[in-house]
Amino acid sequence: MLEERLEGVVPDSPADAAGLREGDLILRIDGEEIPDLKGLSDLLKILEPGDRIEITYLRDGEQKRVEVELAGR
Numbered sequence: 683m684l685e686e687r688l689e690g691v692v693p694d695s696p697a698d699a700a701g702l703r704e705g706d707l708i709l710r711i712d713g714e715e716i717p718d719l720k721g722l723s724d725l726l727k728i729l730e731p732g733d734r735i736e737i738t739y740l741r742d743g744e745q746k747r748v749e750v751e752l753a754g755r
Contacts, residue, residue, distance in 0.1 A: 700748045702739065709745065710738040 688706045691697045708716055712735050716722050729735065731754040738747050 696750045696753050700750045707740040711735050
């Protein structure tokens, strides 16, 4: 499982609009456990702008879910 917390969220990004915050711990994307930063990067490379994904994350000991529509870089 990914043990890296978000170091920040870009203002006005899809993550920001979804309510993700610095310090959140990403656990799963679309139900798939994220093993490490490379796994997260590999997954994001195969997704396209406009794809909708469900992110499961941990904040303050509480597991939460949010749907995010990806944008282009």
